[in-house]
Amino acid sequence: MAFTKGSGPVSQFLVVSTLIYLYTLLHSVSAVFQGVVEIRGYVGQHVQLPCHNQSPNSEFTFLYLQKIDNNNNVIFVNGIHKSNSVENSIHTMFKNRTMVNETNKTVDLWDLRTSDEGKYECIINYNFTKTSHINLKIMSNYSQPKVVVVRNNSGRSSDTSCTVKIHCFSSGGYPQKMVKWNFTKELNISLRITEVNKSAEQDPGNGLFNISSTIFVNSSGAFNVSCSVGEETSKEIEVCVDNPDPKLPAEFDPTQNIAFGVILILISIVLLCLLIKKIKAPAARGIYSVTATSEEHQEHDMCEVNTPANS
Template identity: 30%
Template structure:
């Protein structure tokens, strides 16, 4: 009973701590005034806001996620620094080379001046790593009766997370029943790089005729396309050639059958004529058949 009461008594304190942590996170993010943005694979120099006319005792750049990144100390050497980083600008900045998605996050410049009575300063900085998405590729498929169409747009190798946006019927009033987004999916293009692929599919109701559309992710835009048009499907040479070949074979077979039947009827007719004229020897009949075959 006492343990349950103690938990109840501690509940308001735990709730207050949770609220304070959330507020601290919001305030910490909003209090960051130094922000850097760089494309993946590029280089960036992070400047710590130190006074140029003062001598530095130490300066460290670190992050909550992986701790120490790189730094400088006036007395002892610095070890265990991140690869592809180095100190620059008289030990007042840290350079990142070949930046990766994993480098995104909040960093802290922790520094102090000599003869400053250990008044250490800690300044938060934000590093955003981005990658432009590729121009969306577009594929479409329509029902045989051309009453509706599905269009899929796909864009690859970008960062951070975005949403596939659709621009439909810029030159006309388009209502919600004429088209709608069916789904949007985001997945990693490459697990090692962390880059993302975005795919979106939209449904178009063709009962109102032709619609113009395009799709976009960030600053990457597809071409403009028309959907639900009344034009005939594209001419497919392969299908036409194949159909003609089949038709040609069928016609050849029919001609052979008809010619065979004609020869049999002709032969029967000649035999009947010979018999009606009093018969004749086998040699005469064969000779007559040969002549008629030559004449035919």
């Protein structure tokens, strides 16, 4: 019973201590999150990385901006030291792409690349040292996707269903996205969709992505389809219509053109021979002999023009 009476103050002390601890912990966590500044920039453009969130109006001894790579290695971007030059310390990947604004305590970074994405920290020394953190996100808009529909000659595989292969492609974007297919149809139309291929290829030179997807669609009727990659959407295409578009060109058959060309050549040879025969035919009647030149003999052989002897 004595224990119960004495537990009141102890419990109150523990509760108060716990609340103070939680407040301190939450305040510390909040300070960490507030210390990270997120900056977004597009490939090829320009951003300004701030280093002034601690004491913007104070004089400093040095200001250093550095990038922390995925292996926690420190890469020096640019900076200012009141006593020493830092020009030779700038990493090659940031040479001629950065400039420090001493008044605003910012670092300008231009000609943005996908490799610039990541964590940065800015260290400023007054009569004490302060460190701020920056998270740089790089983006690049994808090209408008293109949709290609492959179908049989009639546009329908049977009287009751239609099966088509549809391909979507978009390029030059960052970060990596996936293809999203969009369909519009009547309520009584059923679709069965199977994705047979998808890819996301990153260009080793500029880090941009080329995205593609290929699907098979079996439909009970006509429908419209488009695809989206990121914020970009393709034009909508009507698929599996009852009457294929008469303006669509017929399949090209090269053998037909070859046969037509051979026939024209043969007709031209026959006409030429008839013309030569008419020109060379003798005007006189009776028995005669002709002494032909070598050239005339060649024409005679080629066209087989035989002049009959009359008796």
